[in-house]
Amino acid sequence: MTTMTAQATQVYSIFIKASPEQIWEAITTPEFTHRYFHGTHVTVAADTYRCVDGDGNAMIDASVSEYEPPRRLVHTWLALFDPEQAAEQPSRVTWEIEAQEDGTTLLTVVHDQLEGAPKTAESVSGTGWMYVLSGLKTLLETGEPLAG
Amino acid sequence: MDDDQVFKALADPTRRHLLDRLFERDGRTLTELESELEMTRFGVMKHLRVLEDAGLVVPRRQGREKLHHLNPVPIRLIHDRWIDKYAEHRVAALADLKQELEEETA
Numbered sequence: 726m727t728t729m730t731a732q733a734t735q736v737y738s739i740f741i742k743a744s745p746e747q748i749w750e751a752i753t754t755p756e757f758t759h760r761y762f763h764g765t766h767v768t769v770a771a772d773t774y775r776c777v778d779g780d781g782n783a784m785i786d787a788s789v790s791e792y793e794p795p796r797r798l799v800h801t802w803l804a805l806f807d808p809e810q811a812a813e814q815p816s817r818v819t820w821e822i823e824a825q826e827d828g829t830t831l832l833t834v835v836h837d838q839l840e841g842a843p844k845t846a847e848s849v850s851g852t853g854w855m856y857v858l859s860g861l862k863t864l865l866e867t868g869e870p871l872a873g
Numbered sequence: 874m875d876d877d878q879v880f881k882a883l884a885d886p887t888r889r890h891l892l893d894r895l896f897e898r899d900g901r902t903l904t905e906l907e908s909e910l911e912m913t914r915f916g917v918m919k920h921l922r923v924l925e926d927a928g929l930v931v932p933r934r935q936g937r938e939k940l941h942h943l944n945p946v947p948i949r950l951i952h953d954r955w956i957d958k959y960a961e962h963r964v965a966a967l968a969d970l971k972q973e974l975e976e977e978t979a
Contacts (some may be wrong), residue, residue, distance in 0.1 A: 732899040736931045736942035739950075833931065853947045 731839070731846035737854045738833040743865040745822045745830050749795035751865055752820060760870045761860030774800045786815075796822050802836070802846055814841025834858065875952070879947045882927035887912065887940060888920050895943035902938050 741748060751757040755766035758776075765784050771792040776785035784806045791799035798820040804810035817838040823831045824855040834854055839846040860871040882888055887910065894909055895901060907917045921941060924930040931944045 734900050734942065736899075736933065736944055737946050738931050738944050739946045740928070825897060835933070852949075855946055858946060859949065859953070 731843065731850040733837070733839040733846060734835065734837040735846070735850055735854065736833065736835050737858055738831060739858045739862055740825070740829045740831055741862045741865055742829050743797040747825050747865055748794050748822050748830055748832055748861075749798075751861055752798070753794075757864070763856055769798065769800070778806075786811075787818075791819075804843070804848065807844070807848070808843070810845045810848060813843070813845055814838075816842045816845055832858070834860075878927040879929065879951055882923050882929055883948075885920070886922075887916075887923055891917075891920060891924060892943060895930065899942050900933075900940040901933075902940060906941065963971060970979060 743751075750770065751761075751847040753767070753769035755768050758765060758767035759779075762776075763784075765776050766779055766784075769789065769792075772789060774787035774789050776787070777781065778784055781814070784804070786805055787800045789798070789800045791797055800818055801815045803813070803815040815838075816836060819835040819837070821831075821832075821833040821835070823833075825831055825856045834848075834856065837848055856871075863871040883892075890910070891906060894906060899941060903914065903917060903921070905913050906921070910917055921930060921932075925932060925945050928944055928947045931942045934940075
């Protein structure tokens with residue numbers, strides 16, 4: 726297994742057979758997120774980002790800086806579930822949603838500004854974001870979660 | 874982005890080399906990538922284009938520069954669809970064989 730320092734800018738993109746509106750709803754409402762985002766309930770509005778576990782404990786501390794449904798969402802990211810990551814600098818997550826001509830939608834997640842957050846960078850790389858995005862794709866395309 | 878495009882993109886040593894360079898250090902310009910390959914700028918651009926079409930490389934503008942980022946998601950999906958399935962089967966077959974042989978000697 727090759728080990729290396731995780732990148733400070735990470736890009737993940739995936740084609741999903743769903744409309745931009747469906748994808749927007751799936752990333753901003755808790756009824757969807759708890760089925761693919763490690764069981765967390767995420768609520769996003771123009772001035773709110775809330776991510777809690779089943780018991781209501783905050784998992785991510787974030788504030789929304791760009792909110793353009795159903796195309797673009799930008800928010801900060803500070804993981805609270807791990808004390809080492811919680812002690813790092815906040816990073817930034819950008820969601821870009823682009824409808825394609827063939828009826829699919831390209832979803833791109835850019836997690837950047839990770840220079841001051843090496844533990845976070847490591848945690849979201851590898852299978853981190855890929856697991857979340859594969860789960861989101863499976864949920865939207867089949868109506869069933871990837872795992873469980 | 875379909876599997877055919879991903880397999881086609883991976884079926885070339887130069888393109889695999891480009892992916893390895895991006896894996897080492899992501900977010901590079903064409904000029905940086907070109908400097909590591911004995912190939913014309915046009916040749917590198919052509920290969921990057923195939924990788925972009927397959928979704929394996931995502932170009933992003935940063936200021937005046939165009940940076941190329943590795944997108945590992947298509948490889949993951951190929952892995953889930955094509956590698957996992959057969960590797961698991963192989964492992965299961967070996968487990969069955971072991972069990973059968975052990976039963977015979979018991």
